[in-house]
Each structure stands twice: as structure tokens, then as C-alpha cells.
Amino acid sequence: MKTFEELGLEHSIVTAIKEQGFQNPMSVQEKVIPVLLENNETDVIALAQTGTGKTAAYGLPIIQNVNTKKSHTQFLILSPTRELCLQIADDLSDFAKYKNDVKIAAVFGGSSIERQIQLIRNGAHIISATPGRLLDLVKRKVVDLSKITAVVLDEADEMLNMGFRDDLEAILKSTPDAKNTLLFSATMSSDIRAIANKFMFEPVEITIGKKNVGAENINHICYTVNAKDRYLSLKRIVDFHPEIYGIIFCRTKRETQEVADLLMKDGYNAEALHGDLSQAQRETVMNKFRHKNVRLLIATDVAARGLDVDNLTHVINYNLPDELKVYTHHSGRTGRAGKAGTSIVITNLKEKSKLRTIENQTNKKFEHKQVPTGDEICAKQLFHLVDRVEKVEVDDSK
Incomplete structure (x- = not known):
């Protein structure tokens, strides 16, 4: 394993990232950083799961390559949601802690456009943006993409899933031909390949793990139940994991709210996240969840896209996803940054073939388990309580 210094990063950047707790490069960083530092004109497709260190993989070379003697925007990073857009801008600011002259701006919908316009007019070497808001600013001639050195498409598959293809194409057409394009995605779909073929030139492909396959340190568990017992089974699964901190995915906004309401009524520390919430409500829920004041986030797939939360112990699919x-x-x-995680699906007998398809395509086997009994839950919670008590430190001097 190489060190950050051996990858070619300058001392001020290495100092900043070590203060953030990074000691050694993660796999995606070790493969991507040298390519971006050695040749600024290389297009890159990197396939890696969320939580594998992608932001630092492109962010550190970008910070190092900024020409602070020029005030125009040089680097553009596009991501699917405001949460991820803000997270990227915050991370880059941390990486540039000792490079005070690097200016970074985040632009996204659902917030004051006037304030974002002022930020850009004050000078922004790097812009982290969601596609819709950026295109609006380009049309208003606030953002000039004509001198962009590189464009990063982060979670490109999610942006396409959310219907941003036309916006992405319009943005990419506004950038110069002599730039490099960096595409980061968890999966390689035909849509991703089409974007790459249209806007990238002989890209270097870097795959961490296998294409379209999840992380290796995730335990995949399946509980098969009758449809009428789904909610009761969910409660028992949650009860069996006293330290759970996770997301429960539901298919519809209505189901999401119903499950969240039932869990809260039954005394669980839970909140709903879906498209019917206002931006202020969404931010309140997310802040509670990030600070672990809420342990269970019940969310639709769309509402949770781009959501970036570390240290999740579990992901529970209340229904088996169709794709x-x-x-x-x-x-x-879950299972990010090398940590172990558990992915659970609650399914029914009619979905056996769909489950096998996921197993065959990911080359992973689900561990089939029975829903925990009341006795098993009581025993698990008792052992957990004893373990916590044993770890309590008592000051005998008082």
C-alpha cells in the first residue's frame, strides 16, 4: 500500500487529510489520484460503491491542480442532490485547509439563488453543483463554463436515474472540448456507457471490485414472510439489533409515512424522508439522523438518493427492489470505508426467482433466516445491556 505522499500529493494537502483522520489511501484513491496528477487531459471512468473514498480520489488532485493566479472557474463537480453537493463542497474545503487561496462554491436548488450568485461573482475556482441549478445559472450567464479544465460526474448513475440526462448533456456541451471528464458511478449501465461514448475520449476505466457488484464487507440477509406479517417482522428484526443505525427503504411515499408513523407510535426512534416533505422539514430530519438523534430513517429510494451518511450498521429493504x-x-x-455492514431484505415466497436473479448478477448469496422469536430478542437485548454495563467506567475515588 502506498502513502499519500507516494501518490504525488503536496505536503499541505497531506497534512490536511491526515488531520481529517485519513492515514493511508483507499483503493479507489490509490488508483485514481496518480492518473489525475500525472495527466490532466486523461478522461476517467471509475466504478466504485458509495463510501469507498471517491470524493478524495478526484478532490485531492483537483485541489492540487487549481491555478490560484487565475480567478475563473476551473473545475466543475456535478452530483444528484443538494445533500451530496454540500458534502462534496465541505470535504473539498477540508482538503484545502492549508491552501486558503482556493475558492469553492456550492450551488443547488431549494436555497437562495441570489446568495449563490454572489458566491460565484466573488470568485470560485471549483463549483460543486446539482445539474438543474447550475444550468439555471449558466442560462443567466452567471456561471461561465468556457474555461473549465475538468468536469466530474459524481454518482452519474443516480443523476441519470433522477432524469438529469438532458441537463447533463446541455452542461457538457457548454464546456470546452479540451477538458477532461471524470465519471464516477456505482454501476455501469447502458445510459452511462452512452454518456461516456458521447462526451469522453478514450477514457481510462478503473473498477474497484467487480462491475455492478456491491461491497465485499456487507452481509446480505433475507427474511421470507407473509405480506400481512411484514410490519411485525420489521419490528422484530429491529428489536434483534439493539445498536441499529440504519435506513429502511420503502417503495412509495405513502408506505414510507405509514411505516414511520407506526414505528414512532410503537416507541421507535424513527423519522420519514420522502418527496412530500418541504426542504426545511427534510433538512431537520437529515440533521437529526446524521447526529444519531434518530436511529431509523424510513425513506423512499428517490428521497434518499445522494444521501451521504457514514457508519450505518444496517440497510433494510421493506420490499425486494425490482432492479x-x-x-x-x-x-x-452500509459497510463503508472498510467497515462491516448488513443489508436485509424482507421478501415473500412469490419473489424467489427475483431473489435468485440478484444473487446470480451480484455473485453473492443471501443468508436466509427466520424472523427472531420473542425469546431470542429478549436474550439478545439482555446480553447487549450486560455488555454496556460492563463497559461503564466507575470513578472509585469519589
Whole structure:
């Protein structure tokens, strides 16, 4: 394993990232950083799961390559949601802690456009943006993409899933031909390949793990139940994991709210996240969840896209997803940064063939388990309580 210094990063950047707790490069960083530092004109397709260190993989070379003697925008990073857009801008600011002259701006919908316009007019070497808001600013002639050195498409598959293809194409057409394009995605779909063929030149492909396959350190578990017992089974599964901190994915906004309401009524520390919430409500829920004041986030797939939360212990699919890429994205939210995680599906007998398809395509086997009994839950919670008590430190001097 190489060190950050051996990858070619300058001392000020290495100092900043080590203060963030990074000691050694992760796999995607070790493969991508040298390519971007050695040749600024190389297009790159990197296939890696969320939580594998992608932001640093492109962010560190970008910070190093910024020409602070020029005030125009040089690097553009596009991502699917405001949460991820803000997270990327925050991470880059941390990486540039000792490069104070690097200016970074985040632009996204659902927030004051006037304030974002002012930020850009004050100078932004790097812009982290969602496609819709950026295109609006380009049309207003606030953002000039004519001198862009590189464009990063982060979670490109999610942006396409969310219907941003036309926006992405319009943005890419506004950038110069002599730039490099960096595409980061968890899966390689035909839509991703079409974008690459149209806007990239002989890209270097870097795959961490296998294409369209989830992380290796995730345990995949299946509980097969009758449809009428789905909610009761969910409660028992949650009860069996006293330290659970996770996301429960539901198919519809209505189902999401119903499950969240039932869990809260039954005394669980839960909140709903779906498209009917206002931006202010969404931010309140997300802040509670990030600070672990809420342990269970019940969410639709769309509402949770681009959501970036570390240290999730579990992802629970209240229903088996219809598509492999949806299951891959869901499960990839746990087991991040080398930590172990658990991905659970609650399914019924009619879905056996769909389950086998996911197993065959991911080359992973689900561990089939029985829903925990009341006695098993009581025993598990008792052992958990004893373990916590044993770890309590007592000051005998008082």
C-alpha cells in the first residue's frame, strides 16, 4: 500500500487529510489520484460503491491542480442532490485547509439563488453543483463554463436515474472540448456507457471490485414472510439489533409515512424522508439522523438518493427492489470505508426467482433466516445491556 505522499500529493494537502483522520489511501484513491496528477487531459471512468473514498480520489488532485493566479472557474463537480453537493463542497474545503487561496462554491436548488450568485461573482475556482441549478445559472450567464479544465460526474448513475440526462448533456456541451471528464458511478449501465461514448475520449476505466457488484464487507440477509406479517417482522428484526443505525427503504411515499408513523407510535426512534416533505422539514430530519438523534430513517429510494451518511450498521429493504442497481445502491450505503455492514431484505415466497436473479448478477448469496422469536430478542437485548454495563467506567475515588 502506498502513502499519500507516494501518490504525488503536496505536503499541505497531506497534512490536511491526515488531520481529517485519513492515514493511508483507499483503493479507489490509490488508483485514481496518480492518473489525475500525472495527466490532466486523461478522461476517467471509475466504478466504485458509495463510501469507498471517491470524493478524495478526484478532490485531492483537483485541489492540487487549481491555478490560484487565475480567478475563473476551473473545475466543475456535478452530483444528484443538494445533500451530496454540500458534502462534496465541505470535504473539498477540508482538503484545502492549508491552501486558503482556493475558492469553492456550492450551488443547488431549494436555497437562495441570489446568495449563490454572489458566491460565484466573488470568485470560485471549483463549483460543486446539482445539474438543474447550475444550468439555471449558466442560462443567466452567471456561471461561465468556457474555461473549465475538468468536469466530474459524481454518482452519474443516480443523476441519470433522477432524469438529469438532458441537463447533463446541455452542461457538457457548454464546456470546452479540451477538458477532461471524470465519471464516477456505482454501476455501469447502458445510459452511462452512452454518456461516456458521447462526451469522453478514450477514457481510462478503473473498477474497484467487480462491475455492478456491491461491497465485499456487507452481509446480505433475507427474511421470507407473509405480506400481512411484514410490519411485525420489521419490528422484530429491529428489536434483534439493539445498536441499529440504519435506513429502511420503502417503495412509495405513502408506505414510507405509514411505516414511520407506526414505528414512532410503537416507541421507535424513527423519522420519514420522502418527496412530500418541504426542504426545511427534510433538512431537520437529515440533521437529526446524521447526529444519531434518530436511529431509523424510513425513506423512499428517490428521497434518499445522494444521501451521504457514514457508519450505518444496517440497510433494510421493506420490499425486494425490482432492479439490481436499486438493490446495489441501497446495500452500498452500509459497510463503508472498510467497515462491516448488513443489508436485509424482507421478501415473500412469490419473489424467489427475483431473489435468485440478484444473487446470480451480484455473485453473492443471501443468508436466509427466520424472523427472531420473542425469546431470542429478549436474550439478545439482555446480553447487549450486560455488555454496556460492563463497559461503564466507575470513578472509585469519589
